[in-house]
Amino acid sequence: MKYAHIQQEAYEANMQLPKLGLVLFTFGNVSAADRELGVFAIKPSGVPYEELSPEKMVIVDFDGNTVEGSLRPSSDTKTHAVLYKHWQHIGGIVHTHSTYATAWAQALRDIPIFGTTHADHNTVDIPCAAPMHDDMIKGDYEYETGFQIMNCFKERGLTYEEVEMVLVGSHAPFTWGKTAAKAVYNSAVLESVAHMAYLTESIKADALRLKDSLVKKHYERKHGPDSYYGQQ
Numbered sequence: 001m002k003y004a005h006i007q008q009e010a011y012e013a014n015m016q017l018p019k020l021g022l023v024l025f026t027f028g029n030v031s032a033a034d035r036e037l038g039v040f041a042i043k044p045s046g047v048p049y050e051e052l053s054p055e056k057m058v059i060v061d062f063d064g065n066t067v068e069g070s071l072r073p074s075s076d077t078k079t080h081a082v083l084y085k086h087w088q089h090i091g092g093i094v095h096t097h098s099t100y101a102t103a104w105a106q107a108l109r110d111i112p113i114f115g116t117t118h119a120d121h122n123t124v125d126i127p128c129a130a131p132m133h134d135d136m137i138k139g140d141y142e143y144e145t146g147f148q149i150m151n152c153f154k155e156r157g158l159t160y161e162e163v164e165m166v167l168v169g170s171h172a173p174f175t176w177g178k179t180a181a182k183a184v185y186n187s188a189v190l191e192s193v194a195h196m197a198y199l200t201e202s203i204k205a206d207a208l209r210l211k212d213s214l215v216k217k218h219y220e221r222k223h224g225p226d227s228y229y230g231q232q
C-alpha cells in the first residue's frame with residue numbers, strides 16, 4: 001500500500017493513452033513519481049492496456065532498479081529513471097509512438113512553429129534529439145536515450161521546465177510534467193501540433209514560421225508577462 005498513490009496515478013494516466021489515440025496495442029508507457037520516496041510507478045512491459053490495473057504498475061527507483069512488483073517494468077524504464085534522477089521537478093513521464101510525432105522523429109526534424117496552436121504551448125521549435133548510434137550505446141539503449149534527451153536540451157540552451165516534450169531521432173516522442181496527467185496532456189498536444197505541422201508543409205512546402213513577436217505576444221497571453229523564452 002506504500003506506493004498505492006503513484007500506482008493509481010500511473011494507471012489512470014496510462015489508460016488515457018489509448019483513449020486519446022496515442023498508442024496502438026502495447027506501444028508506449030507512462031510513469032508517475034513520488035520524489036520524496038525516490039521511486040516511480042511505471043507500466044509493466046508488453047501488457048495490453050485493457051489488462052492493466054493499479055496493482056500491476058511496477059515500482060522502480062531513480063537508478064532503474066525494481067523496488068516492488070512481479071512484472072517486468074517497461075523496456076523504457078531506464079530512460080524514465082535517468083530523467084527523474086537529473087531533472088528534479090518532473091513528476092510524470094510519457095513515451096508514445098504516436099503517428100505524426102514519430103514521423104517527425106524518424107525524419108530527424110524539429111517541429112517548426114507555424115501557428116498559434118504551437119505557440120500556446122512552446123515558444124521554440126519542438127526539438128528532435130540526435131538519433132542513437134552504435135558508439136553511443138555504452139551501457140544500454142534506454143539508459144543512453146535519457147542522456148541523449150538531456151544533452152539535446154543542454155546544447156540548445158533549453159530548460160525542461162519550459163519545454164516539456166522532445167522527439168528522439170529515429171525513435172519517437174517523450175513528454176513530461178509535474179504530474180503524469182500533465183505529461184499525458186503534453187503528449188496529446190505534441191501529436192496534434194505534429195499533425196498540423198505536417199499538413200501545413202504538405203499544403204505549402206515553404207510555409208513560414210509564426211513571427212517571434214507574435215509567438216511572444218501569444219504565449220504571454222496564456223502564460224503571463226515575461227514568460228517568453230524564445231528560439232535559442
Ligand SMILES: O=C(CO)[C@@H](O)[C@@H](O)COP(=O)(O)O
Nearest residue numbers: 026027028029045046074075
Ligand atoms: O519504444 C518502444 C519500442 O521501440 C516501447 O516504448 C514500446 O514497444 C513499449 O514497450 P514496453 O511495453 O513499455 O516495454
